[in-house]
Amino acid sequence: MPETKTTEGEIPFDAPGAGKPCHTWYKVIGDLHGKTSTSSKVLPLITCHGGPGACHELLGPLADLNTQFGIPVIFYDQIGSGKSTHLREKAGDVTFWNEELFIKEIDNIVDYLGLRDGFDIYGQSWGGMLATRYATLHPVGLRKLIIADAPASVELEQKGEHILRSKLPKDVRDAIEKGEKEGTTDSKEYQDAITIFKRKHVCRIVPEPEELRIAYEHIKEDSASVDTMWGGDVQEPTGSLKDWNIIPDLPKINVETFILHGRYDQVQDLAVIPFFELIPKVRWVTLENSSHVGFLEERERYMELLGGFLAGFPDSDSYGT
Numbered sequence: 193m194p195e196t197k198t199t200e201g202e203i204p205f206d207a208p209g210a211g212k213p214c215h216t217w218y219k220v221i222g223d224l225h226g227k228t229s230t231s232s233k234v235l236p237l238i239t240c241h242g243g244p245g246a247c248h249e250l251l252g253p254l255a256d257l258n259t260q261f262g263i264p265v266i267f268y269d270q271i272g273s274g275k276s277t278h279l280r281e282k283a284g285d286v287t288f289w290n291e292e293l294f295i296k297e298i299d300n301i302v303d304y305l306g307l308r309d310g311f312d313i314y315g316q317s318w319g320g321m322l323a324t325r326y327a328t329l330h331p332v333g334l335r336k337l338i339i340a341d342a343p344a345s346v347e348l349e350q351k352g353e354h355i356l357r358s359k360l361p362k363d364v365r366d367a368i369e370k371g372e373k374e375g376t377t378d379s380k381e382y383q384d385a386i387t388i389f390k391r392k393h394v395c396r397i398v399p400e401p402e403e404l405r406i407a408y409e410h411i412k413e414d415s416a417s418v419d420t421m422w423g424g425d426v427q428e429p430t431g432s433l434k435d436w437n438i439i440p441d442l443p444k445i446n447v448e449t450f451i452l453h454g455r456y457d458q459v460q461d462l463a464v465i466p467f468f469e470l471i472p473k474v475r476w477v478t479l480e481n482s483s484h485v486g487f488l489e490e491r492e493r494y495m496e497l498l499g500g501f502l503a504g505f506p507d508s509d510s511y512g513t
Contacts, residue, residue: 196258197220199224200219202276203217203300205271207277207293207297209285209288210279212277214277215276216268217275218301219266221258222258224305235263235502236310237314238266238307239319240320240322241318242341243318244270244273244289245272245414246273251267253488257495257498263503270294278416280414283415283416284420291322295322299331309333311333312335316342319342320340323338323342324339325441334447337445337450338452340452341452341453343463344439345466346435353458353460356392360388360389367385368389377424386427392483393458393484394458395483396482397488422434442471443471450474450501451475452486452494452497453486454481455479455481475501477497
């Protein structure tokens with residue numbers, strides 16, 4: 193079997209208000225402009241990681257899409273994280289850390305890599321929120337959208353999460369609420385309680401997969417973006433995304449869309465339903481043995497679903513059913 197082509201580099205990025213030259217680090221698995229034997233419909237897939245700040249390694253299993261389906265997969269570290277330019281000095285600056293910054297970064301990647309003839313986009317968690325917003329803007333070249341483990345509004349995500357938390361043992365609930373109320377989320381009591389929640393609703397694999405451990409380390413290493421936009425690596429948002437809501441704009445999405453999340457996901461059904469009800473061409477699959485990272489928890493099934501969708505299945509007759 194021939195060796196998989198891998199390309200990586202840095203893309204110059206004019207980040208508005210950064211005050212210094214910036215770059216976005218990227219890696220491509222496969223040949224962006226080569227032909228595939230699988231299907232003439234196969235296009236490059238841009239992957240948007242969560243966090244903000246979780247970085248590309250968490251989504252590493254998506255490289256399977258190249259080996260199994262011949263789909264070129266594009267990973268990148270969002271500005272402010274990983275191997276891209278860091279801007280710790282911008283912590284707390286809501287005029288800098290905003291959706292427009294990250295949307296401009298995606299457009300910059302598309303143009304730099306010459307993808308306007310056609311590409312698909314995948315976003316997971318915060319990356320799913322970002323990719324969905326991007327799709328509402330009708331970018332030239334976008335063919336398909338995948339929304340994974342992302343809510344249609346933060347309010348609905350929080351309602352679902354509070355229901356999940358209500359089912360935890362009382363001492364665990366009390367420790368989480370105390371830590372958030374008193375601002376002691378660094379305490380052992382809070383961290384132990386949140387670990388219990390995460391093992392139920394973020395990743396059900398024990399011990400924690402290496403990809404997830406690396407993601408948490410990245411967020412800890414530079415938390416400027418997540419602190420500003422979410423309010424830190426905590427369950428209850430206090431940052432600029434706390435009122436985020438894309439529901440009014442969902443009917444604007446005119447590309448084929450695939451929704452994926454887990455039965456035990458911290459993003460519960462009530463936060464996903466608006467996608468299904470309001471996006472014109474949409475399919476929704478819930479992975480029965482997964483929580484928030486189905487690409488780790490049910491990797492084989494996950495790739496079958498994504499690969500089939502991107503390679504041309506389901507066809508349009510399957511949407512809305």
